[in-house]
Amino acid sequence: MSAENDAQGERLQKVMAAAGVASRRVSEDMIVAGRVTVNGKVVTELGRRVDPTTDLVAVDGTAVQLDTSRRYVMLNKPVGVVSSMRDEQGRPDLSRFTADYPERLFNVGRLDAETSGLLILTNDGELAHVLAHPSFGVTKTYIARVRGVVSPQTIGRLTKGVELEDGPIAADKAKLLQTRSDDSLVEVTLHSGRNRIVRRMLAEVGHPVIELVRRQFGPLHLGTLKVGQLRDLTKAELGQLLTISRESR
Incomplete structure (x- = not known):
């Protein structure tokens, strides 16, 4: 339940300061300037009270976590x-x-x-x-050191899609970073959650993984x-x- 009309809620600027958004004074300036939304609606009055456990606050369109018990x-x-x-x-x-x-x-x-x-x-x-x-389409980016010299055509196969035993899969993006005489560095971005998917894709195109690191998540x-x-x-x-x-x- 929203605390919009709840006198028991806490003042918005106090909650923002407790969440580490800014000092209470700066938070007040943000509110007056129309930079703060509560549950999707712009709030400009300083008397607004909110419930930190249920109300959704954003500043300049970016969500703020008011629940300080979250880590x-x-x-x-x-x-x-x-x-x-x-x-x-x-x-x-x-x-x-x-x-x-x-x-x-x-x-x-x-x-x-x-x-x-x-x-x-x-x-x-x-x-x-x-x-x-x-x-939900949140992408993950991996850097893989693989056996063999990877060709541009192989990179194209990864983004066009390969057939695995549990169905087809295509990388959102793939990039060749480096080739040496017997191994290559490849960057692969995809949003699939399938088990060991990057290793299986690279093995399927003939380049088994030697080392794999996830560099980016969303x-x-x-x-x-x-x-x-x-x-x-x-x-x-x-x-x-x-x-x-x-x-x-």
């Missing part, structure tokens, strides 16, 4: 770690990275044990569902985050993810 973390997952919080077979899992967080975090989607790179950990189930489900980039390290998402990154999530509703 969003980026991990550069190392090779050899399985994408689960507890592995039945006793293999290294993600719990080693989440042990110091008071929140109960879980991973958004999976990377197979041999693949390193960008994995999101959160306690926001709704956001996780949108990001992980292929029907608007998020791994950047300079070292293998095995974590960091909280920035306000800008989180805003982009929340905007994707809300637009999908």
Whole structure:
């Protein structure tokens, strides 16, 4: 239920300041300037009260997370770690990275044990569902070192589509980054959530993967985050993810 007419709600500028958007004074200026929406409608009066748990606030069209109990973390997952919080077979899992967080975090989607790179950990189930489900079209970009010299024609096959045992699949984008005498670097972008899909596509076109790293997930980039390290998402990154999530509703 919206807090639009609820005297028990909190003042919008106070909630924005608590969420780290800006100071209360700057938040007031944003509201007066018509830069803030609540549930899709521009709000310019400073007396507006909201419920941080249900009302959807955006600044300049970018969603804001008002619920400060939500946590969003980026991990550069190392090779050899399985994408689960507890592995039945006793293999290294993600719990080693989440042990110091008071929140109960879980991973958004999976990377197979041999693949390193960008994995999101959160306690926001709704956001996780949108990001992980292929029907919402959130793309992921991988860099693969593969056996053999990849030709431009092979790159074309990846984007035109290849036939796998569980049906056809095409990359949204594919790019040849480097070739050497016996291996190549290929960048592949796709929104499929199918198991080990990049490895299977590249094997199908005759270039088995030697190493695979996920560099990008939707608007998020791994950047300079070292293998095995974590960091909280920035306000800008989180805003982009929340905007994707809300637009999908």
